[in-house]
Amino acid sequence: VLATRTRARWLLVERSDRRCRFLEWAVRELDLGVRVEVVNADARELARSDCRGQVALVTARAFGPPAVTAEIGAALLAVGGTLVVSEPPPRDGVDPVERWPSAGIGRLGLVDAGRWHSGMFGYQALSCASATPDRFPRRGPAMASDPVF
Incomplete structure (x- = not known):
């Protein structure tokens, strides 16, 4: 919902392949691909990546x-x-x-x-x-x- 109301960029993190596919479908259907990215990852691993301290x-x-x-x-x-x-x-x-x-x-x-x-x-x-x-x-x-x- 917020992605349609703001100019912010969004990173949706999900480690389940099935849920990621659903999120990717929803992002395409809502035409949010410019501002919303879906990442299939474990959040703990993401917190140890370049995303650390950036959100x-x-x-x-x-x-x-x-x-x-x-x-x-x-x-x-x-x-x-x-x-x-x-x-x-x-x-x-x-x-x-x-x-x-x-x-x-x-x-x-x-x-x-x-x-x-x-x-x-x-x-x-x-x-x-x-x-x-x-x-x-x-x-x-x-x-x-x-x-x-």
């Missing part, structure tokens, strides 16, 4: 646990950039702040930029206050066995 906005939906999403998303962001994560529906007794602890996201150079709801959908925004340390993102097993928060 103004990263969005994530059903990507993974908060710590993994933040670790990979932060590495893609330029200082001043924003990570927006689609959140699951609220559960009784689970404070959304606990999902994104300031000390944990701070290790990645991120700060809480707010959360909001639109109907039943929730979102968390994190802003990149400083460059993400080079050691992030780590390999998948390390992120799973020793989450940053």
Whole structure:
């Protein structure tokens, strides 16, 4: 939707071949090829490429646990950039702040930029206050066995 409303360039990253083919079809059908590129890649690998620290906005939906999403998303962001994560529906007794602890996201150079709801959908925004340390993102097993928060 935003690609039709802005002049920004968009990079859609998907590691599933089937989903990539769908995204490529949608980009062609909507005639967005000038501004939208589909990349069949693992986001963690992309965060270790020339894209590292170059992105103004990263969005994530059903990507993974908060710590993994933040670790990979932060590495893609330029200082001043924003990570927006689609959140699951609220559960009784689970404070959304606990999902994104300031000390944990701070290790990645991120700060809480707010959360909001639109109907039943929730979102968390994190802003990149400083460059993400080079050691992030780590390999998948390390992120799973020793989450940053």
